[in-house]
Amino acid sequence: MTGDLPVPSPDSSSLTEFSLIRQFFTRQAVKNSSTRLGIGDDCALLAIPDGYELALTTDTMVENVHFFAGADPEQLGHKLLAVNLSDLAAMGAQPLSVMLALTLPVVDEHWLTAFAKGFLALAERYSVDLIGGDTTSGPLTLTVQAMGLVPRGKALMRSMAKPGDLIFMTGFLGDAGLGLKIKQGYHCNNPDAALMRFNRPDPRVDAGLALRDIATACIDLSDGLAGDLGHILAQSNAGACLDWEALPLSEAVLAYIQDTGDWLMPLTAGDDYELCFTVSPENTAAFEAACQFACKKIGVIESEPGLRLNKSGHIQALQVKAYEHFS
Amino acid sequence: MTGDLPVPSPDSSSLTEFSLIRQFFTRQAVKNSSTRLGIGDDCALLAIPDGYELALTTDTMVENVHFFAGADPEQLGHKLLAVNLSDLAAMGAQPLSVMLALTLPVVDEHWLTAFAKGFLALAERYSVDLIGGDTTSGPLTLTVQAMGLVPRGKALMRSMAKPGDLIFMTGFLGDAGLGLKIKQGYHCNNPDAALMRFNRPDPRVDAGLALRDIATACIDLSDGLAGDLGHILAQSNAGACLDWEALPLSEAVLAYIQDTGDWLMPLTAGDDYELCFTVSPENTAAFEAACQFACKKIGVIESEPGLRLNKSGHIQALQVKAYEHFS
Numbered sequence: 127m128t129g130d131l132p133v134p135s136p137d138s139s140s141l142t143e144f145s146l147i148r149q150f151f152t153r154q155a156v157k158n159s160s161t162r163l164g165i166g167d168d169c170a171l172l173a174i175p176d177g178y179e180l181a182l183t184t185d186t187m188v189e190n191v192h193f194f195a196g197a198d199p200e201q202l203g204h205k206l207l208a209v210n211l212s213d214l215a216a217m218g219a220q221p222l223s224v225m226l227a228l229t230l231p232v233v234d235e236h237w238l239t240a241f242a243k244g245f246l247a248l249a250e251r252y253s254v255d256l257i258g259g260d261t262t263s264g265p266l267t268l269t270v271q272a273m274g275l276v277p278r279g280k281a282l283m284r285s286m287a288k289p290g291d292l293i294f295m296t297g298f299l300g301d302a303g304l305g306l307k308i309k310q311g312y313h314c315n316n317p318d319a320a321l322m323r324f325n326r327p328d329p330r331v332d333a334g335l336a337l338r339d340i341a342t343a344c345i346d347l348s349d350g351l352a353g354d355l356g357h358i359l360a361q362s363n364a365g366a367c368l369d370w371e372a373l374p375l376s377e378a379v380l381a382y383i384q385d386t387g388d389w390l391m392p393l394t395a396g397d398d399y400e401l402c403f404t405v406s407p408e409n410t411a412a413f414e415a416a417c418q419f420a421c422k423k424i425g426v427i428e429s430e431p432g433l434r435l436n437k438s439g440h441i442q443a444l445q446v447k448a449y450e451h452f453s
Numbered sequence: 454m455t456g457d458l459p460v461p462s463p464d465s466s467s468l469t470e471f472s473l474i475r476q477f478f479t480r481q482a483v484k485n486s487s488t489r490l491g492i493g494d495d496c497a498l499l500a501i502p503d504g505y506e507l508a509l510t511t512d513t514m515v516e517n518v519h520f521f522a523g524a525d526p527e528q529l530g531h532k533l534l535a536v537n538l539s540d541l542a543a544m545g546a547q548p549l550s551v552m553l554a555l556t557l558p559v560v561d562e563h564w565l566t567a568f569a570k571g572f573l574a575l576a577e578r579y580s581v582d583l584i585g586g587d588t589t590s591g592p593l594t595l596t597v598q599a600m601g602l603v604p605r606g607k608a609l610m611r612s613m614a615k616p617g618d619l620i621f622m623t624g625f626l627g628d629a630g631l632g633l634k635i636k637q638g639y640h641c642n643n644p645d646a647a648l649m650r651f652n653r654p655d656p657r658v659d660a661g662l663a664l665r666d667i668a669t670a671c672i673d674l675s676d677g678l679a680g681d682l683g684h685i686l687a688q689s690n691a692g693a694c695l696d697w698e699a700l701p702l703s704e705a706v707l708a709y710i711q712d713t714g715d716w717l718m719p720l721t722a723g724d725d726y727e728l729c730f731t732v733s734p735e736n737t738a739a740f741e742a743a744c745q746f747a748c749k750k751i752g753v754i755e756s757e758p759g760l761r762l763n764k765s766g767h768i769q770a771l772q773v774k775a776y777e778h779f780s
Contacts, residue, residue, distance in 0.1 A: 162506055166688065167611050168543035168673060169508035169601070174501040179489055181496035182584065184552045184598060188591035216495035225511045227554070227596045257509065264515035265592035269554045271511060274496070284494050346495060361493065 150242040151226065157253040158222055160275070170257035172223065172273065181219035181274045181281060185209050189266035194309065199237045201325040202268070203244030208329045209348065210272035211252060212399040215334030216346040218282040219274030221252045226259035229267040252331055282337060282344035282403070287362035289429040291342050291404035296330050296421045298323075299351060300379040303395020307382065320378050327399035333419045337403055340413050344403040350394040352444050355402055356433060368393075368425035368444070370437040393435075393444065477569040478553065484580040485549055487602070497584035499550065499600065508546035508601045508608060512536050516593035521636065526564045528652040529595070530571030535656045536675065537599035538579060539726040542661030543673040545609040546601030548579045553586035556594040579658055609664060609671035609730070614689035616756040618669050618731035623657050623748045625650075626678060627706040630722020634709065647705050654726035660746045664730055667740050671730040677721040679771050682729055683760060695720075695752035695771070697764040720762075720771065 156164055163171035174180050187206050189195055207224065214221050226245070230238075249256060254272075305324025308317045330346070337344055343362060345354045351368075359366055375383075375392055383389045404427055405413050414423075428434075433444045483491055490498035501507050514533050516522055534551065541548050553572070557565075576583060581599075632651025635644045657673070664671060670689060672681045678695075686693055702710075702719055710716045731754055732740050741750075755761075760771045 163608070163610070168540040168671075169510040169546060169608070171544075171603070171608055172507045172509065173605065174507065176503065180499045180501065180507065182499065182552060182598075182600075183496040184554050184585060184587050184596075186554045186556055186587045186589045186594075186596070188556055188589050188594075191589060191591050213495040217498075219496060225509060225598060227511050227513045227598075229513055229515055229594055258511060260511050260513045260596075262513045262515050262518060264518050264594060267513075267515075267556055267591060267594045269511075269513070269587075269596045271509075271552060271554075271598040273509075276498070278500065281490070281496070281498055283490070344495075 150238045151246070151256055151259070156255050158255050160222055161255045161257055164255060164257045165259070170223070170225070172257070174275070177278055178275045179278050179281065181214055181217045181276050182271060183210055183213035184269060184271040185213065186267060186269040198325065199240040200244035203241040204248050204326050206268050206270055207245050207248045207254070207272075208327045209399060210270045211248070211254075211329035211331055212327070212346040212348065214272055214274035215329050215331045216282065216344050216401055217274070217276060218280060218334050218338040218344065219276040220335060221254045221272065221274045221331060223255040223257045223273045224249065225257060225271045227269040228259065229262045229264040231264065231266055277338070280338045282334070282341050284343055284345055284358045285361040287343035287358050287364055287404040287427045288406065289364055289427050290407050291427040292407060292410050292423050293355070293366060293368070293402065293404055293425040293427060294421045294423050295347070295351070295374065295400050295402045296333050296419060297398070297400040298374045298376045298379070299398060299400070300392025300395055301376055302327065302397035302399070303391050304379050304382050306395065306397065307391070312382070314378060314382065316378055319376065324397055327397065329399060330401045330419070333401055333421070336418060337401070340405060340409060341403040342406055344401055347396075347398040347400045347402055349396045351402060352393045352433060358402070358404070359431070359433060362427070365428045365431045365433065366425055367428055367434040367436055367441065370435055372422060372424045374422045374424070477565045478573070478583055478586070483582050485582050487549055488582045488584055491582060491584045492586070497550070497552070499584070501602070504605055505602045506605050506608065508541055508544045508603050509598060510537055510540035511596060511598040512540065513594060513596040525652070526567040527571035530568040530573075531575050531653050533595050533597055534572050534575045534581070534599075535654045536726060537597045538575070538581075538656035538658055539654070539673040539675065541599055541601035542656050542658045543609065543671050543728055544601070544603060545607060545661050545665040545671065546603040547662060548581045548599065548601045548658060550582040550584045550600045551576065552584060552598045554596040555586065556589045556591040558591065558593055604665070607665045609661070609668050611670055611672050611685045612688040614670035614685050614691055614731040614754045615733065616691055616754050617734050618754040619734060619737050619750050620682070620693060620695070620729065620731055620752040620754060621748045621750050622674070622678070622701065622727050622729045623660050623746060624725070624727040625701045625703045625706070626725060626727070627719025627722055628703055629654065629724035629726070630718050631706050631709050633722065633724065634718070639709070641705060641709065643705055646703065651724055654724065656726060657728045657746070660728055660748070663745060664728070667732060667736060668730040669733055671728055674723075674725040674727045674729055676723045678729060679720045679760060685729070685731070686758070686760060689754070692755045692757045692759045692761070693752055694755055694761040694763055694768065697762055699749060699751045701749045701751070
């Protein structure tokens, strides 16, 4: 814990930094034998089982950047953990534990109760231990670091796609992007599913675990398919061609495209938190026959650099881009 | 990495989220064999050697809360890492790697260059790998998670102090607090040392490692001796009596007390980042004879709860308190 500038408070507050964390976030028992020490000391302690590596990721969400002011705190708590578990899923890692760094403008017990409810419900679902954190005052900024276990050498890398590999993705594309459009004022006849995908993404943990021995490369779709697949292509020194007709688009997204002409939205909008992965051609048939989760073949890895789209037989270059903050 | 609300940028910026991290923070080679995968994938991967546990801590620093607007970015980079390494030191953990979550209002190349210089110089000193992070736009908020290695069962806990144990601390008490007073306008004839302790604390990594087999309990002094020792007392179900005459006070702090009468300052001011630890009476003589780092015996653990101060033979209760944000 860091020291702070403000004047020491001679009267002990009912909600101090330490009691805050305890009151709202430590109502759960430790779930993993790996958790040797949780909240309450200078550090947490993890024991990693033999034959495993620890996967670590961190993601920050900032008010008015990643979520709107006044966003539902229970959904925020869920989403903050979900986007980190999604990174673990993209490595094929089993979620283990998290640390939570909360910067809060005020202590709002109602907000904290709802935020913790959303956060801890998802943690419970995947037996994730909250093992530490830091609580500071300041503009609303939420950072999670998530840890997961993956058998040594089995992690799914972005760099291992090969020309000829087939490209798959889980779930649907662009629903979260449509949810954002709806929040920004777009009228949709059936907004609920798209808003749910934007507000409460489901990390594809089970799919990630199932892909450990199958996928050659994997990434989660946080910044849009074009940009995220672009990372696989850049790190694998390869290109790709996507098949427009094969993209898993919901009826609501198809209606949005028909209505607006904005067919690039599902390719560039972020926040879907589906997995995009590649499978070698010799494994594809067996994979498709045995696959236990919803996914769709959407394209192929090619040796020629760049990302292309086959749309009604016309192949066009797609500029590889992702949402960027600083531009 | 999380998706963001802002509109996608059709023109690729020269400084995107990803190139930012690469440009400023990846100029160092990987130093630890434990680092199986660093920056650039959905997760980093760590391999933990047999017989070791991983210690993890996180600390956030917020502009106008933990540091003043316009603070020197090189010192900030140093301090952000130092306060996290200090938590590792307090567990007796060898620093291994860090993740860095930066929330920045603008991309200021000069600021980032200086910040990275301070951060990476300290990382280099302790062979710490920067293995991942997240860069977001928003109010200046800096979060580090630090990982370290400690032999299984050897971590220094807050909860293991016993009545009769002697209380020690490294270095000097209250110099960082005096540095803060100077920054707030207090006139000091020799301000440099106190300002240096406030701006560029040295984590007591070597002391922490040396204490693994000696100390019964340990904590780092981030929030003030009274509050931090209070955590040891609370978790060890014990009390303590400090000896005022034994406290390691610099000439500058003594002059401040003489000048202002504020003798509580060194006991309650934060940011010293020294280690406070306890040693059993039977080990004390051997420890003092063999000790390779500067430290001083400042008191004793007692069975009676509460924190007391023996000041010129008069024993008075000290209210256990630390800097708190929310009060």
